[in-house]
Amino acid sequence: MRAAALLALCLAAPVAAQNVVTSPAPDRVGVTIYRDLSRGDQRPDRNWLNGYALISETRTIAIPAGESELRFEGVASGIIPQSAIIGGIPEGLVERNRDALLLSAGSLVDRALGQRVNLRRTDKATGKVSSEDAVVRSGSDGGVVLQTASGIEALRCTGLNETLLYDRVPAGLSARPTLSVKVRARQPLSATVTLSYLASGFDWQADYVAILSPDERTLQLQAWLTLASTDDTSFVGATTQAVAGRVNREAAEVPPAQAPELRLQCWPQETTSDVGSIAPTSAFDGVPPPPPPPPPAPAAMMSREIVVTGSRMTAERERLGDLQLYRIPEPVTVAARAQKQVGLLDQPSVRxxxxxxxxxxxxxxxxxxxxxxxxxxxxREAEGLGLPLPAGNLVLFRDGATRPLLIGEATVRDAAVGxxxxxxxxxxxxxxxxxxxxxxxxxxxxxxxxxxxxxxxxxxxxxxxxxxxxxxxxxxxxxxxxxxxxxxxxxxxxxxxxxxxx
Known part of the structure; x- marks a missing residue:
């Protein structure tokens, strides 16, 4: 009898909800970019970058007592989750997950299966607006099916303008790439957490510009360090570095983040061109949810979206074992789907x-x-060089009567001193x-x-x-x-x- 009573008491006791703590952005971030060595002498394809970056973040997080889920929002969309190293949590981690499903019209419907939503209709003839509760019975793959007090129907198949409203954003959806971990703490604490991970979709290139003297015996040689990213995340005010040399790295398969569209199957009073993806709104906090991140652009479109910015800063060179490290002396923004250039070297007279x-x-x-x-x-120094030259492309000019004139382009291979x-x-x-x-x-x-x-x-x-x-x-x-x-x-x-x- 006592055992049965204890069991009944345990079953009747409410289960404590798990705490969810969200870190929206890092306090500090560092980006170290490694070249794609497989492309050889070819320039990076800005639509398909096969280099990678080491992202190092520092975040201050208030961790409550008990078991909690920590959500690191704003990580790189190309994060390789198995490479993540998290430090600064006193009692360690229970598990970690990469949240690959992003907030979108389709993911909202899919996460609302079996849940009650608000269906709002507008009569195009009278402008009258009506609303009623509905339960989502089928998701975004084959058309949205709803159950209302009147029966079963498909969304947008009544001939009226219809939309769905949600009272909250379903758990597990984020407008930005997110890494989540579960932790346990005996008591509440404030922790300075470090998060380091590898991410794909980055590359860098050395770009040389030279002016050849009239006697063809000397060059004025300048070089730019060109950093490129096709990631959806921008890293603002990042301490940025580039590494030259061969690093042994094994390939890792990472499924891309998903933001499914909502495709509707009927258009009783419209044409197929009039009906597209429907973007449900949300009543969460009284404002609509943020729009989902854009899907990867086609090659022709992305080439126009790449932004190039230049800076007069000059990267500082350091030796890192057998590698060369080029450190940008001031924090810069490694912007999403963009390209940035900073100075690499300036040799006024190369024989x-x-x-x-x-x-x-x-x-x-x-x-x-x-x-x-x-x-x-x-x-070597006697020839006006004497410093490691990373591989890149050279644009060569010759002094003209009024201005330098382009005479050709070349490829510069990696060249060590000597x-x-x-x-x-x-x-x-x-x-x-x-x-x-x-x-x-x-x-x-x-x-x-x-x-x-x-x-x-x-x-x-x-x-x-x-x-x-x-x-x-x-x-x-x-x-x-x-x-x-x-x-x-x-x-x-x-x-x-x-x-x-x-």
Whole structure:
């Protein structure tokens, strides 16, 4: 009897509601962006960024006694939840969850299944407004079905303007990406909580701008650090860094956040183009709920939404083991779906060696081609460099009579201090090569130069047979055979050779 009475008492006792504590935004945030190394020399695709970021947040949270759910709103929409590290909670965590369902017209209906809502109708002819209670019996997938005192009906199938009103936002829905955790505390406390996690949808790039001197011997070289994000969350006043180097990282599959639309199935007095997604309002706190985040834009649209901002700040370089860390000295905003640039380096006088390069098939008997302008240097202080150069794109100008003129673009590869730097710039139509045949296996290559200054040239012989030259010396470099020569101003240089086919 006593056991039965105790059991009845326990069943009759009310179950204590779980506390929900929401942190709407971080007090401080740091963003460290890592490059997508798989793209090689290609520029980041601003519609599909495959780099990632380490987000570090600090939040002050009042934790009540007992078990509570802490909701971290405003995290990155590309958060990788399994990477999250949460510190500063004295008694630890019970569990953690990423809330992937965002507030939208469809998710409101889906979360209201079996619940009572208010159905408001407006007669288009008289303007009369009526309302009644209804119970949601079917969700957004195949049309919304409601049960009222009059029976079962489908939303928007009466010919009247209809909308649904909710007295509250259903639990578990948020207008912004959210990470939630469950904690226990013996007594109420105020905790400074640190949240760190990885997020996809970020990348960065070095963009170089250079002006070539008239004698083609020096460069004025500047570089910008371009940060890009396709995330839906903006990080305002963030301490921001970029990391260069190869970091071993395993791929992680993360389902995207969902904000389902509400699709209605009938339009008795309208056309299909007139009926779209219905946006229910809410009476929660007397104001409508915030709109859901926009879905990912198509590629053509997103390219127009990317915003580029520039700054005269210069990133400070630090060594991080085998990696290079570029720290932006002032807090900046890493905006949602945007691109930002800050200064990376400014080298006023970099010594370069211009070379006009040709690639010749040794078996060719008649051919003509333009030279490729290549600028070479060595990454050391004596040449005006001497600092790590992250990979990026170079836009090259030459001093003109009144203003600099664009002469080409190139790719800069990662170059450590002491390594060679090579920039393949543009095709030079004024420096050309012409191959002729003077016998069964005899050949001649003539380099012409219409410039008023002499130029250095190199000819790479590839495939087609073994090249034999009398009275001239060829250079072998990286397993390839080259003829190196100087072509006089407004003059020519000729090499005769024989080819023995394999």
């Amino acid at each position: 370069v060696q211009p070379v006009y390069r040709f690639a010749i098939d040794a078996g060719e008997t008649a051919a003509e081609s333009a030279g490729q302008l290549v600028l070479r240097s060595t990454n 390594e060679k730097v090579e920039m393949v710039v543009s095709e030079a139509t004024g420096v050309r090569a012409r191959v002729t045949s003077n016998g069964k296996d005899g050949r001649a290559i003539t380099l012409s130069n219409d410039r008023p200054v002499p130029v250095n040239a190199e000819v790479e012989f590839s495939q087609g047979g073994e090249v034999r030259i009398a009275g001239a010396r060829l250079v072998r470099r990286d397993g390839k055979l080259f003829w190196l020569t100087s072509v006089p101003a407004n003059g020519t240089a000729t090499l005769t050779y024989r080819v023995r086919k394999p």
